[in-house]
Amino acid sequence: MKTRQRILHYTGEVVLILFLVIFLIPLIQTFFTALKPDIEIYKTPVHIFPQHFSNVHYLHVFTRLSKDFISFFKNSVVITTVSVFLILGLGSLAAFSLARIDFVGKGFIIFFISLILSIPLIITVIPIFMMETAMGIKNSNLGLILPYTAVYLPIPLFIIYNNFLKVPTELEESAYMDGANRLQIFTKIFLPLIQGGLIAAAIITFLNCWGEFLFALILNTKRSATTLPIGIMMINDEEQSWALGPMSAVMILSIILPMSLYMIFQKNFVKGLMEGSVKG
Amino acid sequence: MKSLKQGKKIRDNIVGWLFVLPAFVFLFSFMIYPISRTFILSFQKFNFVYDSKPVFVGLSNYVEALKTPSYLTALKNTLRFTLWYIPVIIVLGFLFGYIITLPKLFSSKLAKIVLFVPMVIPISMSCYMFLFILNPQWGLVNSFLANTIHLPMLVRDWMNDPRYALKIIIVVTVWQRIGFISLLFMSGIQGISSSIMEAAIIDGASAARRMWSIVLPNLKETFQIVGILAIITSIKLFAQVVAMTGALGPNSAGGPANSTLTLYVATWKAAFINFDMGVGSAMGYLMSLIIFLLFGLNFMLTKSERA
Numbered sequence: 205m206k207t208r209q210r211i212l213h214y215t216g217e218v219v220l221i222l223f224l225v226i227f228l229i230p231l232i233q234t235f236f237t238a239l240k241p242d243i244e245i246y247k248t249p250v251h252i253f254p255q256h257f258s259n260v261h262y263l264h265v266f267t268r269l270s271k272d273f274i275s276f277f278k279n280s281v282v283i284t285t286v287s288v289f290l291i292l293g294l295g296s297l298a299a300f301s302l303a304r305i306d307f308v309g310k311g312f313i314i315f316f317i318s319l320i321l322s323i324p325l326i327i328t329v330i331p332i333f334m335m336e337t338a339m340g341i342k343n344s345n346l347g348l349i350l351p352y353t354a355v356y357l358p359i360p361l362f363i364i365y366n367n368f369l370k371v372p373t374e375l376e377e378s379a380y381m382d383g384a385n386r387l388q389i390f391t392k393i394f395l396p397l398i399q400g401g402l403i404a405a406a407i408i409t410f411l412n413c414w415g416e417f418l419f420a421l422i423l424n425t426k427r428s429a430t431t432l433p434i435g436i437m438m439i440n441d442e443e444q445s446w447a448l449g450p451m452s453a454v455m456i457l458s459i460i461l462p463m464s465l466y467m468i469f470q471k472n473f474v475k476g477l478m479e480g481s482v483k484g
Numbered sequence: 485m486k487s488l489k490q491g492k493k494i495r496d497n498i499v500g501w502l503f504v505l506p507a508f509v510f511l512f513s514f515m516i517y518p519i520s521r522t523f524i525l526s527f528q529k530f531n532f533v534y535d536s537k538p539v540f541v542g543l544s545n546y547v548e549a550l551k552t553p554s555y556l557t558a559l560k561n562t563l564r565f566t567l568w569y570i571p572v573i574i575v576l577g578f579l580f581g582y583i584i585t586l587p588k589l590f591s592s593k594l595a596k597i598v599l600f601v602p603m604v605i606p607i608s609m610s611c612y613m614f615l616f617i618l619n620p621q622w623g624l625v626n627s628f629l630a631n632t633i634h635l636p637m638l639v640r641d642w643m644n645d646p647r648y649a650l651k652i653i654i655v656v657t658v659w660q661r662i663g664f665i666s667l668l669f670m671s672g673i674q675g676i677s678s679s680i681m682e683a684a685i686i687d688g689a690s691a692a693r694r695m696w697s698i699v700l701p702n703l704k705e706t707f708q709i710v711g712i713l714a715i716i717t718s719i720k721l722f723a724q725v726v727a728m729t730g731a732l733g734p735n736s737a738g739g740p741a742n743s744t745l746t747l748y749v750a751t752w753k754a755a756f757i758n759f760d761m762g763v764g765s766a767m768g769y770l771m772s773l774i775i776f777l778l779f780g781l782n783f784m785l786t787k788s789e790r791a
Contacts, residue, residue: 213588220583220591224598227659230613231601233624237616249631250624298507306493307500313508320515322775324720326751327768330761331521332514334532354514357507386499415606417723422756433608437727440612448616455609466604470597477667 238262238452245448261449265457273454275428276435280458282345283431284413287352291409292402294353295361300390302361303368304376317358325355329422336423343429351419356412359480360405366479367401368394404476407469414462432458526765533759545766549754555767557742558750561650565746566718568654573665573714574707580662581669582699600663607660611727614656618642643728646743653724653744661717665710672706673699712782719771722748747771 225232233252237245241258244251265273302310332351333342341347371394379389395402417433424430427438436454466473526545528538549555583589584596602610617624620641630636642648676699684694725744730737735757738745751771755764 216589217591220589220595224591224595227598228601229624230610230617230659231605233617234613246622248622248627250622250627252624294507294510298504301500301503305496305500305503307497310500313504316511316516320511322716322779323519324748324751324768324771324775326722326748326755327522327765327772328515328518330525330755330765330768331518333756334761335518350510351514354510357511361507386503390503411604415608417606417608417726418752421726422752433606433727436612437608437730448619448622451612452616455612459605459609462604462606463601466600470600474596474600474667477664478671 234452234455237448238456240449242447242449261453262457264450265453269450269454272427272435272439273457276430276432277458279345279424279429279435280414280431281461283348283352284410286345286349287356287413288406288409290349290353291357291360292364292406295357295405296364296395296402297390299361299364299368300394303365304394305386317361320355321358325418328355329418332419333422343424343426345429347423347429348416348419348431351423352413352416355419356409359412360409363401363405363408363476363479364398367398371397400472400475401479403469404472404479407465407473408476408480410465411462522765522768525761526769528762530761531759532761538762541762545762546770548763549766549770552750554742554745555747555750558738558745558747561743561745562718562721562747565650565654565721566715568651569657569718570711570714572654572658573661573717574710576658576662577665577710578669578703580666581673584666584670585673599666602660603663607723608727610660611656611724614652614659615643615728618652620644644740646741649729649740649744653721653728656724656728657717657721665713668706668710668713669703672703676702708782708785712778715778716775719774720748721746722752725749726752 229252236252236254238261239257239259240254241256241260244254244256298313301307302314328351336342336347341350375393375397376389379393384392415433416431420431420434424434427435430438436451436458440451525538527540527542529535529541529545530538580595580599584592584599586592605613618626620626620639625642626639629638640648642652680698681694684698689697725746726737726749729739729744738749738753747767748771751764751767754760754767758764
C-alpha cells in the first residue's frame with residue numbers, strides 16, 4: 205500500500221512538472237529564439253535549445269531598431285510610472301476616507317467604482333478620443349496617463365481599502381487624543397502600516413498600465429508616442445528586419461521589468477490579487 | 485453635547501469628501517462623463533470625419549447595428565467563444581486550484597509560481613509568442629507534429645484557418661487567465677473548514693466522496709463568481725483578436741473570414757475604422773446591456789438563495 209502511494213505521488217510530481225514546462229513553452233521558445241542565429245531559427249525541424257548562442261538579435265535591437273525601441277520603452281516607463289504614483293496617491297486618500305470616515309454618498313462611490321470594473325471600456329474611449337482630439341493631447345504621454353489613472357484606479361483602491369479596514373480603531377483613537385488631525389493620521393499611522401498592501405497595489409497597477417492595449421491603440425497612434433505593446437505590433441510587419449529573431453529579443457526586453465517585479469514581490473502580488481477581487 | 489456631535493458629523497462629511505475628491509475628479513472626467521456622453525451619442529448620427537455636429541436620430545443607430553450582418557456574425561462568434569471558454573476555464577481552474585492546495589506535492593509550490601507568469605506578460609506579447617510557435621513554416625507546433633511525432637497530416641496554417649483561429653484565441657485567453665481563476669478556487673478550497681474535512685476522514689469518507697459531498701457544494705459561490713468573470717472576459721474579448729489577426733492592418737482584425745470578429749472588435753471597427761461614433765456607441769451599449777442583464781440575474785439569484 206505504501207509503495208503504491210509513493211509511486212502515485214512521484215507520478216503526480218512528474219506529470220505536473222512536465223505540464224508546467226509545456227505551459228511555459230511559448231515563453232521558453234521566445235527566450236531561446238532571441239539567442240539563436242538566423243540559420244537555426246529558419247530551419248526545420250525546430251529545436252527549442254540553441255546549438256550556438258548568438259547576441260546578434262539583441263545587438264540588432266540596440267543598433268538598427270534602437271530609435272523605435274527606445275522611444276516605445278521610454279513612453280511605457282514614463283506613462284506607467286506616473287500613472288502608478290497618481291493612482292496610489294489618489295487611491296489611498298480615497299480608500300482612507302471610504303474605510304474610516306462616515307460621509308454621505310459613500311455607498312454611491314463604492315457602487316460606482318465596482319460598476320467601472322465590469323463595463324466594457326470601449327464605451328468610455330469614444331468620448332475620450334473626441335475630448336483628447338479637441339484638447340490636442342492625443343499622441344502624448346499625458347493623453348494616456350489621464351485615462352489610465354481613472355481606469356486602473358478601482359482595483360488598487362479596493363486593495364488599499366481592504367487593508368485599511370484591518371487597522372485597529374484604537375490606534376486611530378489614541379492619535380486623536382494626542383491632537384492629530386485626519387491627514388496626519390492618514391500619513392503617519394495608516395500608510396506606514398499597510399506597506400505590503402501598497403506594494404501589491406503598485407505591482408498590479410504597474411502590470412495593468414504596462415500591458416494596456418485599447419487606449420494606447422486608439423489614442424497614441426504615432427510611432428514616436430506609443431507604448432511597447434502597440435509599438436511592437438505597428439512595426440512587426442512594416443519592416444522585414446523585425447523578423448522572428450529581433451522580435452523575440454524585443455519581447456524579452458519588454459517583459460524584463462514586469463517579470464522581475466513579479467519575481468521580487470511574488471507574495472505581495474498574489475495577496476493583492478485576492479484582496480482586489482474580494483470586493484470587485 | 486448634541487451640537488458637538490452634529491459638528492463632528494458635518495466635519496466628517498467635508499473631510500470625507502475632500503479625501504475622495506481628487507480620485508472623484510478623475511473618475512468623473514474619464515469615466516462618468518464619457519459613459520453618459522456615449523449614451524447620448526448612441527442616439528445621434530455622428531461621423532467623426534464627415535459630420536461637424538451630432539444630430540439626434542432616435543433609435544436608428546441601434547437598428548442599424550442589429551441589421552449589420554457582420555454584427556450578427558460577431559454576436560455568434562462571441563457566443564461561440566463563451567460556450568467554449570466557460571467550461572474550459574472552470575474545469576482547468578478548479579483542477580489547478582485544487583492542485584496548488586495539495587500540501588504534500590512538491591511541484592504544487594512550483595505551479596503556484598508558474599501559473600501566474602502569463603499574467604505578468606502583457607496580453608499582446610503573449611499573443612505574439614503564440615503566433616511564433618504557431619508559425620506555419622518555422623513554428624514549433626507544426627515542427628513537432630511533422631517531425632517529432634510524425635503526423636504531418638495534422639500540420640495547419642493555424643491562424644489563417646477560419647476553423648482554428650478562434651479556438652487558438654481561446655487557448656491564449658485560458659493561458660492568460662488560468663492563474664487568477666485557480667487562485668479563486670484555491671482560496672475557496674482553503675476556506676472550507678478543516679474540521680469538516682477531518683470529521684469526514686474519520687468517518688471513513690473516500691477522497692471521491694469528500695470531493696463530491698464537501699468540496700464541490702462548498703465552492704458553489706466560487707463557481708458562480710468564476711462563471712460571471714468568464715462571461716465578462718468573453719464579452720470583452722478584444723486585444724487578443726487585434727494582436728493575433730490585425731497584422732495586416734486594422735481591417736484584417738477579426739479575420740480570417742470574420743471568424744474571430746467579436747462584439748468588442750465590431751464596436752471598435754465601427755467607431756475607430758469607420759469613425760461612425762453613433763453606431764459605435766450603440767454597439768457599445770448593446771454589449772454593456774448584456775453585462776448589466778447578467779449582473780441583474782446574478783443579483784436575483786443570490787438574493788433568492790439568501791431569502
